[in-house]
Amino acid sequence: MKVLFVLLEIGSTVRVMPGIGQLSACLKIAGHQTDLVELDKYSTARVVNKITSWHPDLLAVSVNTHMFPYAKKLIAFLKKRYKVLPIYVGGIHFKLNPDSFAEIEADGVCIGDGDNQFVALVEAIAKKQDFLTLGNFWFKKGREIIKNPITDLVMDLDSLPIPDYSIFSHFKNNQQVVPNFMFSRGCPFNCTYCCNSVLAKQFTPVSKYVRTLSVDRALTIIGYYDKHYSFDNFEIDDDTFSLNKKWVLEFCQKYQKQFKQRFICNIRVETADREILQALKEAGCEVIWVGVETGNEQLRRQVLGRFMTNDQIITVFDLAHSLNLKTGSFNMLGIPGETKETIRQTIELNVRLKPDQVQVTFFYPYQKTKLYDQCLRAGYLRKTTLTNYFSGSILKLPTVGNRDLIKAEKYFRFNVYKHYSWLKALTSWPYYRKLRFRFK
Numbered sequence: 001m002k003v004l005f006v007l008l009e010i011g012s013t014v015r016v017m018p019g020i021g022q023l024s025a026c027l028k029i030a031g032h033q034t035d036l037v038e039l040d041k042y043s044t045a046r047v048v049n050k051i052t053s054w055h056p057d058l059l060a061v062s063v064n065t066h067m068f069p070y071a072k073k074l075i076a077f078l079k080k081r082y083k084v085l086p087i088y089v090g091g092i093h094f095k096l097n098p099d100s101f102a103e104i105e106a107d108g109v110c111i112g113d114g115d116n117q118f119v120a121l122v123e124a125i126a127k128k129q130d131f132l133t134l135g136n137f138w139f140k141k142g143r144e145i146i147k148n149p150i151t152d153l154v155m156d157l158d159s160l161p162i163p164d165y166s167i168f169s170h171f172k173n174n175q176q177v178v179p180n181f182m183f184s185r186g187c188p189f190n191c192t193y194c195c196n197s198v199l200a201k202q203f204t205p206v207s208k209y210v211r212t213l214s215v216d217r218a219l220t221i222i223g224y225y226d227k228h229y230s231f232d233n234f235e236i237d238d239d240t241f242s243l244n245k246k247w248v249l250e251f252c253q254k255y256q257k258q259f260k261q262r263f264i265c266n267i268r269v270e271t272a273d274r275e276i277l278q279a280l281k282e283a284g285c286e287v288i289w290v291g292v293e294t295g296n297e298q299l300r301r302q303v304l305g306r307f308m309t310n311d312q313i314i315t316v317f318d319l320a321h322s323l324n325l326k327t328g329s330f331n332m333l334g335i336p337g338e339t340k341e342t343i344r345q346t347i348e349l350n351v352r353l354k355p356d357q358v359q360v361t362f363f364y365p366y367q368k369t370k371l372y373d374q375c376l377r378a379g380y381l382r383k384t385t386l387t388n389y390f391s392g393s394i395l396k397l398p399t400v401g402n403r404d405l406i407k408a409e410k411y412f413r414f415n416v417y418k419h420y421s422w423l424k425a426l427t428s429w430p431y432y433r434k435l436r437f438r439f440k
């Protein structure tokens with residue numbers, strides 16, 4: 001079978017989606033062909049051209065929440081044009097919110113891990129076998145929706161094939177690539193706004209939710225890409241890479257003996273100490289990214305369910321800098337309860353941390369998370385549809401106006417950097433780009 005994936009990278013920037021890479025590898029091992037259309041703006045023409053030239057047997061659309069409105073529109077168009085082409089959807093949006101399948105004209109949706117079950121579905125379709133009872137999937141049958149339970153969760157990540165990134169354009173064109181790898185799935189923390197608190201409930205006991213590749217398998221995957229592609233840097237996208245100290249120390253020790261590439265990863269401050277940070281630095285880690293989110297401890301604890309203190313965060317940043325390890329901070333604006341004062345505190349904390357890179361986004365409550373329900377009950381949701389991450393908050397908060405949030409976001413990085421790096425402040429100054437163009 002020929003399976004065509006569609007990636008709607010609209011309203012954000014993403015080079016590789018590990019989920020698509022994993023599914024493509026599983027299908028290829030089973031003898032199927034795969035390809036991918038990447039859309040950075042909404043366009044039916046690119047998909048139609050690919051369908052016309054490649055003649056896929058099935059379309060697979062992977063959806064994060066901000067992609068949902070585009071996926072809905074695209075699938076409605078394709079269903080009208082190609083009545084018999086099966087279209088299946090999956091991805092984090094449907095794992096969190098399977099009921100939204102009713103709003104989209106696809107034939108079926110994957111509501112859990114897709115690795116084995118999507119292959120099973122494709123094989124059943126190829127052999128014209130009945131598949132309507134297949135676990136991890138919901139299907140449409142006329143007006144009815146058949147809701148099968150989750151029956152297959154991948155517990156042993158080592159059993160999966162090496163993710164296939166060859167279908168992504170960066171890899172196809174054999175450019176200098178920046179692969180992003182995931183060596184684990186899941187996170188044991190329970191932050192109120194994060195997908196993990198919802199996804200963990202699919203597992204009994206929930207402690208089984210966090211699954212990790214063996215260190216040797218992780219190194220085999222890096223080795224495969226090292227052999228076939230040219231890259232100097234890669235990203236480790238695990239939610240919390242510092243979770244298992246023994247694993248990280250073993251990884252770092254073995255990694256530096258085999259590879260030279262530098263990498264970045266996400267850590268959580270409670271799981272990071274001098275030994276881990278030192279090991280990461282020696283292995284070639286360039287930047288550790290840390291979820292700071294807000295400078296106000298009460299908001300962080302009571303609203304976000306994150307129990308680290310500002311002092312703990314400061315200690316880890318200071319430690320990293322003392323080891324010459326670069327740092328990045330993730331921050332959110334517009335958390336329920338946010339005020340001009342808490343925004344000032346977030347800037348102030350960042351100034352104290354002196355991150356080498358600062359990221360800031362508007363807080364968005366994803367459906368089915370605890371904080372979404374609270375926002376809904378409090379009447380904070382201005383709209384429920386998200387199409388991009390840059391055009392302001394979707395909440396209407398009684399404590400701070402959207403205009404103030406937009407302004408705070410625009411100047412956030414400048415307001416942090418100006419205290420310790422004039423160069424970074426200048427390049428993050430909102431008018432810098434315009435100025436550069438004028439002088440070119």
Ligand code: B12
Pocket residue numbers: 009012013014015016017018019020022023059060061062063064065066088089090091092093095096109110112113114115118180182185186187193194195196237238239361366389
């Ligand atoms: C890796 C990752 C990234 C990477 C890669 C991006 C990507 N979209 O995959 C990078 C670093 C680029 C990134 C960036 C961002 N991310 Co991110 N990221 C993740 C992370 C940690 C893992 C996702 C992953 O690869 N999981 C492993 C794969 C194997 O699982 P999967 O994608 O669910 O795919 C499986 C199934 O869903 C299914 N499946 C998937 N597609 C399909 C299709 C079909 C047809 C079928 C049958 C099955 C199927 O099979 C797959 C294999 O089992 C998740 C958190 C998490 N724990 O899931 C957040 C997450 C996806 N990111 C999130 C966000 C918000 C962002 C950013 C907006 C952050 C920011 N503010 O800049 C950007 C936007 C990126 C984008 N365009 O999507 C949110 C999205 C929430 C949502 N409801 O949509 C998540 C869920 C974290 C959270 N806050 O809860 N991210």
Ligand code: SF4
Pocket residue numbers: 187188189190191194195196197239240268291
């Ligand atoms: S620590 Fe990060 S990945 Fe883990 S639950 Fe909290 S927000 Fe999600």
